[in-house]
Amino acid sequence: MITLSDFLFLLQGVPVTLSISLLSFALGFIIGIPIAVVRQIAPLELTVVAEGYEKVMRGIPVLVFMLFLHFGLAGIVPIFKDSFISSVVALGLRSGAYQSQIFRGAINSVGRDQMRAAISLGMTRTQAFRHIILPQAFIVALPGLGSEIALLIKDSSYSFVLGVLDLTKYSDILRKATKSFIIPYLTAAILYILMTFPIANYLDRWGSRLKTKYGLR
Amino acid sequence: MSDILFILEFAGLILEGFIMTVIMTFLGLAGGFVLGVLSALGDVYGGKFLKIIINAYVEFFRGSPLIVQLLMFYFSIPILTGIKWDAFTAGAVTLMLNSGAYQKGYFKGAIEAVFKDQLLAAKSLGMTFKQTLMHIVLPQALRIVIPPWTNEYVSLGLSTSALIVIGLRELTNISKSIAAQTFRPLEVYLFTSIIYLVWITVSLKVLDYIYNRVRIPGLEVTSEI
Numbered sequence: 001m002i003t004l005s006d007f008l009f010l011l012q013g014v015p016v017t018l019s020i021s022l023l024s025f026a027l028g029f030i031i032g033i034p035i036a037v038v039r040q041i042a043p044l045e046l047t048v049v050a051e052g053y054e055k056v057m058r059g060i061p062v063l064v065f066m067l068f069l070h071f072g073l074a075g076i077v078p079i080f081k082d083s084f085i086s087s088v089v090a091l092g093l094r095s096g097a098y099q100s101q102i103f104r105g106a107i108n109s110v111g112r113d114q115m116r117a118a119i120s121l122g123m124t125r126t127q128a129f130r131h132i133i134l135p136q137a138f139i140v141a142l143p144g145l146g147s148e149i150a151l152l153i154k155d156s157s158y159s160f161v162l163g164v165l166d167l168t169k170y171s172d173i174l175r176k177a178t179k180s181f182i183i184p185y186l187t188a189a190i191l192y193i194l195m196t197f198p199i200a201n202y203l204d205r206w207g208s209r210l211k212t213k214y215g216l217r
Numbered sequence: 218m219s220d221i222l223f224i225l226e227f228a229g230l231i232l233e234g235f236i237m238t239v240i241m242t243f244l245g246l247a248g249g250f251v252l253g254v255l256s257a258l259g260d261v262y263g264g265k266f267l268k269i270i271i272n273a274y275v276e277f278f279r280g281s282p283l284i285v286q287l288l289m290f291y292f293s294i295p296i297l298t299g300i301k302w303d304a305f306t307a308g309a310v311t312l313m314l315n316s317g318a319y320q321k322g323y324f325k326g327a328i329e330a331v332f333k334d335q336l337l338a339a340k341s342l343g344m345t346f347k348q349t350l351m352h353i354v355l356p357q358a359l360r361i362v363i364p365p366w367t368n369e370y371v372s373l374g375l376s377t378s379a380l381i382v383i384g385l386r387e388l389t390n391i392s393k394s395i396a397a398q399t400f401r402p403l404e405v406y407l408f409t410s411i412i413y414l415v416w417i418t419v420s421l422k423v424l425d426y427i428y429n430r431v432r433i434p435g436l437e438v439t440s441e442i
Contacts (some may be wrong), residue, residue, distance in 0.1 A: 058371070059414040061378035064389055064406055071396060072403035129301055150280075161381060174222035175288075181296045187290035193280035 001182050004176055010187055013167035016084075018083035020156040023088045025149050028095025033134075034176065035096065041125060050100070063158045066090040070162050091152055098151075102144035106137035110216075128195035131170065139210045146203030150196035157192075167191060168182035224408050227395050234391030235412060241387060242374045244309045249316025249373070256317065257324035260348070271321070278318035283379045287311050291383040304385040317374050323365040327358035363428040371417055372426065390411065 035050045042050075070086035080086045110133050116142075118128035160168040171188035175181060210216075224231075225354045263271070278286065291307040293301060302310075331354050339349040378389035393411040394401035 025275040029438075053256070055413060055418070057376075060410040061375040061389060061413060063378040063381070064409055064413065067389070067393060067396075067402070068406035068410065072406045075403065154280075154282040157284040158379070160284060168282065168288075171285065172288065175292065182289060182293035185285050185293070189277065189281035189285050189289065192282055192285065193276065196280050197276070 002187050005142070006178065006184070009176060009186065010167065010170050010184065010186075010191065013165065013170035013188075014191060014195075016165055017153065017156050017192075018168040020091065020109050020159055020164070021149065021152040022085070024091035024095055024156070025152050027088065027092025028099045028148070029053060029161060031093065032103055035081050035100035036107060038131060039100070039104055040107060041129070054097040054100060057094045062090055062094050062155055062162025063161060065094065066158060066162055083159065083162035083164050086166055087156065091155060095148060095152060096102025099147055102148065103137060105144070106141035107133055110136045110142050136214070136216060139214065140205060140216060142207030142210070143204040144201040146207070149203070150200040153196050153199070178188075221404055221408075223401065225405060226400075227399075230391055230395065231388070231412070233285045234386060234388040235416075237386060238388040239416075239427045241308060241377045241380060241385070242252065242370075245312030245377070247368060248309070248439070249314025249318075249320045249369075252313060252317025253320025253324050254355075256321040256329055260321065260325055260434045261328050262346075265307055274314075275318045277419050277423060278302075278315050279322075281377050283315055286315060286411050287379060287383050290314075299317050304380070304383045307378045308383055308385050311372065312377070313315065315376075316369065319372070320360050323362050323369065324358065324432070327362040328354060330361055338340070348411050360428075360433055363424065363432070367421065370420060374417060374420070375413065406422070 009082040035053065038046050038050045052191035064087055069080045069090055070083055074080040074086070076141045080089070113138075114132055115125070115128055117126065123131070156166060157168040159166055160172070163169070167188050178184065226245060235349055236339060258276065259267045260271045286418065289291040290311045291304065294307065313419065335353055336349060339353050346351070380387050381390040384390070392405050400407065
């Protein structure tokens with residue numbers, strides 16, 4: 001069994017893990033929506049750029065991206081000397097690509113008919129997007145966003161390699177200090193599950209409830 | 218950025234790391250395939266107790282980070298069981314268990330997509346359960362599972378970079394040592410990223426080609442996440 005003091009020691013890592021995950025989720029949200037919209041309505045050149053961004057972000061390991069920012073780009077952009085910031089930015093930029101895909105699927109599912117209807121009522125395309133399409137697309141996207149947060153909580157553990165004092169790092173310190181080889185990691189794993197599972201589940205249910213309420217598919 | 222050709226001095230090492238990355242990916246996928254199919258079948262057709270065990274296994278491996286799983290198995294198994302194992306074995310086993318948990322969800326969706334009517338039809342023709350499974354359910358399920366399975370290939374392939382925490386000499390780990398040795402991290406990690414990107418892009422094309430050859434028109438599945 002784990003002692004109370006060891007457990008409290010491990011808990012110190014939880015706020016760091018959560019702040020990396022939530023900040024990178026916010027960054028991904030800010031990037032993801034414009035990219036999704038750009039891929040719907042912008043001219044071809046911009047679409048190609050957005051598509052390239054998504055392909056690159058989905059094709060390289062987020063750990064390599066973190067190392068690139070923290071050790072490589074830090075020479076040019078000093079802010080990346082901070083391992084916490086490098087982790088948040090790497091996870092956030094990748095999450096932007098993932099979230100853009102989630103939103104694109106959601107926007108498509110709301111459908112072109114509503115866009116036509118809004119335009120025929122005298123709305124501009126931008127107004128239609130802002131007031132008709134996006135609010136509905138957001139509801140459809142909720143379950144996907146839930147899985148994305150869960151993914152970020154798990155992948156925030158890569159920041160351990162950069163030396164960030166997150167939950168994984170604390171469990172590793174505890175393993176070295178107590179010479180207990182399974183309890184620290186097992187407890188950390190359970191804490192991760194306790195963080196990922198409720199968030200993903202809650203957003204999934206919230207999404208289904210809103211979908212029923214507004215009669216969305 | 219000048220003189221990028223210094224990287225060629227390390228071509229042998231990088232190739233070694235890349236091969237290790239590919240080997241680990243394929244081991245993880247193959248082991249995960251077996252575990253995934255078995256636990257999906259257990260979850261669909263098995264008893265209550267079996268279902269509870271399978272779901273606990275899946276929740277554990279899907280809910281916690283691969284890095285923590287790697288550290289846990291690498292350090293604890295030799296202590297608990299007395300088996301001596303190296304980073305390669307520990308890494309391969311953990312990847313298999315992890316991938317199996319994800320693949321189970323995809324296979325379950327695919328197995329359930331094969332219509333119930335077909336099972337009744339097979340029964341009425343006098344086929345045993347095992348025959349139905351081998352000749353009716355799996356041949357269809359294994360085809361429709363390819364698109365979601367492709368995601369797992371990409372995700373596991375990129376996740377192998379986590380093996381750095383147990384010291385396995387795969388592509389990310391080797392790049393890290395080359396970067397430290399040459400003091401040129403920018404170029405080294407850029408080069409590594411390109412290798413991963415090309416590998417993943419080519420793999421996606423190949424899997425897409427295979428799917429289009431074997432797919433059953435009209436029978437598609439939306440995966441259970």
